[in-house]
Amino acid sequence: MAPLHQYLLLSALLFGIGLAGVLTRRNGLITLMGIELMLNAANLNFIAFWRHSPNPEAIEGVLLTMFAIGVAAAEVAVGLALVIAIYRRYRSVNLDEVDQLKG
Amino acid sequence: MSSQLEQFIPVLMLGAFAVIVTVGMLLLSVVLGRRGRNSRMKNIAYECGMIPIGPSNVRLSVKFYLVAMLFILFDIEVVFLYPWAVIYRELLAEPAMKNVALISMVSFLGILFAGYLYAVKKGAFDWKD
Amino acid sequence: MKGLELIGLEIAVIAAGIAILLLDLWTAKEDKRRLGYAAALLVGVIFLASFAMLFEGRQEAFHGMYVLDEFALFFKRFFLIAALLVLLISVEFADRFESGVAEYYAITLFALAGMMFAASANDFTLLFVSIELVAVCFYVLVSFQRQRDRSLEAGVKYLITGALSGGFLVYGIALIYGTAGTLNFRELASLGPEVLESRLLLLGLLFVFVGLGFKIAVVPFQIWVPDVYQGAPVPTTAFLAAGSKGAGVVLLARLLYTGLRPIADRWGPVLVMLAMLTILYGGLCAIPQRNFRRLMGYSSIVNAGFILLALAAGTADGLAATLFYLAAYLYGVMGAFVVLCLARCPGQEDETCVLAGLHHRSPLLAATLTLAMVSLAGIPPAAGFFGKFQVFKAVIGQGAAFPYPAWALGVAVFGAVVSLYFYLNVVRTVFWSSTSESVAPIRISHATRWAVYLVIFAILWLGILPGAILNLAEYAVHSMGL
Numbered sequence: 196m197a198p199l200h201q202y203l204l205l206s207a208l209l210f211g212i213g214l215a216g217v218l219t220r221r222n223g224l225i226t227l228m229g230i231e232l233m234l235n236a237a238n239l240n241f242i243a244f245w246r247h248s249p250n251p252e253a254i255e256g257v258l259l260t261m262f263a264i265g266v267a268a269a270e271v272a273v274g275l276a277l278v279i280a281i282y283r284r285y286r287s288v289n290l291d292e293v294d295q296l297k298g
Numbered sequence: 299m300s301s302q303l304e305q306f307i308p309v310l311m312l313g314a315f316a317v318i319v320t321v322g323m324l325l326l327s328v329v330l331g332r333r334g335r336n337s338r339m340k341n342i343a344y345e346c347g348m349i350p351i352g353p354s355n356v357r358l359s360v361k362f363y364l365v366a367m368l369f370i371l372f373d374i375e376v377v378f379l380y381p382w383a384v385i386y387r388e389l390l391a392e393p394a395m396k397n398v399a400l401i402s403m404v405s406f407l408g409i410l411f412a413g414y415l416y417a418v419k420k421g422a423f424d425w426k427d
Numbered sequence: 428m429k430g431l432e433l434i435g436l437e438i439a440v441i442a443a444g445i446a447i448l449l450l451d452l453w454t455a456k457e458d459k460r461r462l463g464y465a466a467a468l469l470v471g472v473i474f475l476a477s478f479a480m481l482f483e484g485r486q487e488a489f490h491g492m493y494v495l496d497e498f499a500l501f502f503k504r505f506f507l508i509a510a511l512l513v514l515l516i517s518v519e520f521a522d523r524f525e526s527g528v529a530e531y532y533a534i535t536l537f538a539l540a541g542m543m544f545a546a547s548a549n550d551f552t553l554l555f556v557s558i559e560l561v562a563v564c565f566y567v568l569v570s571f572q573r574q575r576d577r578s579l580e581a582g583v584k585y586l587i588t589g590a591l592s593g594g595f596l597v598y599g600i601a602l603i604y605g606t607a608g609t610l611n612f613r614e615l616a617s618l619g620p621e622v623l624e625s626r627l628l629l630l631g632l633l634f635v636f637v638g639l640g641f642k643i644a645v646v647p648f649q650i651w652v653p654d655v656y657q658g659a660p661v662p663t664t665a666f667l668a669a670g671s672k673g674a675g676v677v678l679l680a681r682l683l684y685t686g687l688r689p690i691a692d693r694w695g696p697v698l699v700m701l702a703m704l705t706i707l708y709g710g711l712c713a714i715p716q717r718n719f720r721r722l723m724g725y726s727s728i729v730n731a732g733f734i735l736l737a738l739a740a741g742t743a744d745g746l747a748a749t750l751f752y753l754a755a756y757l758y759g760v761m762g763a764f765v766v767l768c769l770a771r772c773p774g775q776e777d778e779t780c781v782l783a784g785l786h787h788r789s790p791l792l793a794a795t796l797t798l799a800m801v802s803l804a805g806i807p808p809a810a811g812f813f814g815k816f817q818v819f820k821a822v823i824g825q826g827a828a829f830p831y832p833a834w835a836l837g838v839a840v841f842g843a844v845v846s847l848y849f850y851l852n853v854v855r856t857v858f859w860s861s862t863s864e865s866v867a868p869i870r871i872s873h874a875t876r877w878a879v880y881l882v883i884f885a886i887l888w889l890g891i892l893p894g895a896i897l898n899l900a901e902y903a904v905h906s907m908g909l
Contacts, residue, residue, distance in 0.1 A: 199308070199309075200308030200309065203308060203309045203312055204308070204311075204312065206312075206601075207311075207312040207313075207315045207316045207319075208315070208319060210316050210594075211316040211317075211318075211319030211320050211323075212319065212323075213594065214316065214591075214594075215319065215320045215323040215324065217587070217591055218320070218324070219323070219324060219327065223583065226587055227590075230587075230590040230591060230593075230594055233595075233598065234594055234597060236598060237594070237597040237598040237601045238597075238601075240598065240601035240602070240604075240605065241604060244601065244604055244605035248608055249608075250608065253608065253609070255550075255552060255609070255610045255611075256601075256604050256610075258552060259551070259552045259555065259597075259600065259604070259610065261377050261378065261381070262552060262556050263555070264374060264377050265374055265375070265377055265378070266555075266556065266559040266563070266593075268370050268371060268373075268374035269559075269563050270559070270562075270563055270566075270590055270593070271370065272367045272370055272371050273563055273566045273567055273586070274566070274586055274590070275363065275366075276367065277566065277570055277579070277582050277583055277586055278583075279363055280570065280573050280579055281579055281583060284576065284579060290583060290587070293576075293579070293580045293583055294580070295576060295577060295580055296577060296580055296581065296584075296653075296654040296657050296658050309602070309605065309627055310627060313630050409441075409445065412445045412448065412449060415449065415452070416448055416449065416452065419452040420452075
């Protein structure tokens with residue numbers, strides 16, 4: 196079994212890549228992918244912490260991972276629908292173009 | 299307790315690491331991503347060296363996206379079905395949990411079925427038109 | 428099973444949502460609008476049923492994940508009233524949705540269920556699930572007018588910022604799980620200060636606070652507020668201001684006052700700093716606003732600051748003040764948005780024409796809006812005054828124990844004075860602004876008229892006879908063992 200810190204570094208890397216994707220990319224779909232990556236980084240953390248915990252009977256971490264997967268699916272479904280609606284309206288998924296509300 | 303915490307010291311790096319990766323990527327894309335290196339020829343799709351014919355992004359029917367979304371939603375629910383199926387026998391052995399195990403899953407599936415009914419009635423699976 | 432009767436109210440709300448969704452399939456198009464009354468009626472019945480839930484003290488279910496006490500019930504009733512008013516408003520708004528009127532009601536009910544679960548969350552798992560249930564429902568509710576650019580834009584902005592904060596939230600929970608080895612608030616508190624003050628756990632808590640601060644609209648997580656408030660459909664904005672903020676507050680309060688009780692001296696100063704920043708930012712940005720809904724957005728930020736200030740006190744008084752303040756805020760917001768929904772100008776995105784000369788078009792609505800603004804501004808006979816008074820009392824009552832008392836009071840007074848200016852500016856526009864528009868009187872349906880009366884009655888009742896609700900709030904706080 197790989198040591199804990201390797202998992203944690205990997206998950207930190209995933210989280211960083213996801214965050215960078217959300218912050219820099221203007222494409223709505225890639226932004227959603229970045230968010231998914233951040234959620235999955237957290238999932239990886241949960242599983243790694245559970246696997247290395249002194250008390251593997253406490254399965255709250257794994258439980259939360261399952262809920263996180265379900266929530267991520269719902270979020271992505273709504274996000275995709277919204278991006279499609281944006282595309283139908285603006286003929287583009289570039290989020291920079293969607294910017295009327297100011298003041 | 300402190301020895302257990304020491305185990306997690308590498309994790310302290312993680313916050314810094316996440317920040318460094320983010321900032322590093324932002325900086326790298328500024329430094330490396332200079333403009334003007336693109337040419338029209340360079341931007342066309344690579345098809346074994348031939349000049350491509352026709353647009354590369356073939357339009358697919360929007361219907362596909364609806365099906366894909368419904369698939370994601372119904373598919374993910376297996377996440378909750380699977381562990382339930384694994385421990386169902388054990389739950390049956392306990393008299394207190396016997397009914398709860400069944401009722402909780404039936405009600406969950408009932409909610410899913412309501413969603414399915416809604417999708418069917420609204421014509422989400424209707425391919426023609 | 429023991430847990431099931433405790434979550435009876437939530438089950439009823441979800442069943443009502445599904446019933447509305449399925450009823451819609453067999454309802455004629457012109458009758459769909461009226462499903463909203465059915466939904467409102469069901470919510471009203473569930474509200475009354477909540478008084479039948481008499482339990483001796485605090486009860487836990489699902490391995491301590493869910494807790495039912497007076498504190499949770501107070502917030503459940505708060506959310507039920509908010510949803511009831513929102514449903515009544517959205518029936519008035521229904522003709523502005525191109526499609527899916529019944530879905531709007533159903534999703535409002537699902538969001539309500541999420542808020543009610545949030546009121547009882549005693550565990551990071553339920554915290555996460557309930558907050559995401561509310562968030563996903565609101566992504567849909569905000570972008571519900573798909574043919575309107577602004578609604579779509581508000582939706583996409585809310586989705587990106589909301590999902591980002593959700594990512595931080597769940598990552599933070601992972602870090603807490605790793606260091607503490609538990610996700611339960613009670614067990615977290617029993618670990619003692621030395622574990623709670625480990626750096627990694629504090630980092631995790633910071634990430635969790637990003638997720639909650641986003642919901643409450645605390646600086647620096649307030650970026651989305653003005654745009655979304657302006658772009659979203661009016662009933663959604665009302666629900667966002669009252670319900671979604673309330674869900675964030677109840678989760679934060681439960682986390683701070685049970686799980687993080689041992690390190691109260693740590694989070695107190697942080698909350699005060701953020702509260703001061705929030706009040707200053709919201710107050711200063713609200714001054715130049717000309718769009719009423721943007722103004723309400725900044726007003727929501729200022730109020731988030733006051734709520735945070737009360738929470739930061741860390742005492743039973745502070746928590747009771749938070750509860751009362753939220754109740755007063757609910758009716759102020761609902762009063763403003765019910766007027767905004769009824770008094771509309773077709774074809775115009777800007778709301779200035781709604782306000783100008785409103786007292787010619789409908790004296791009742793002008794009076795409601797005035798009362799709502801007076802309440803939000805914190806002027807004596809109205810509810811908001813007593814809410815602000817309670818917050819100041821909680822801060823002063825702490826004395827020197829409160830972090831930076833002089834600064835906090837100074838900023839709070841400044842915030843109160845500034846908000847006096849911009850709320851009364853709205854009242855001035857209603858009564859003393861020259862109207863060029865044709866003055867068609869506004870017709871109000873019976874159900875909405877009752878909603879308006881309820882709001883007026885509640886604002887005056889909370890302002891003149893605050894004792895009953897205040898007792899309820901204190902009772903709720905005591906049920907948490909403070």
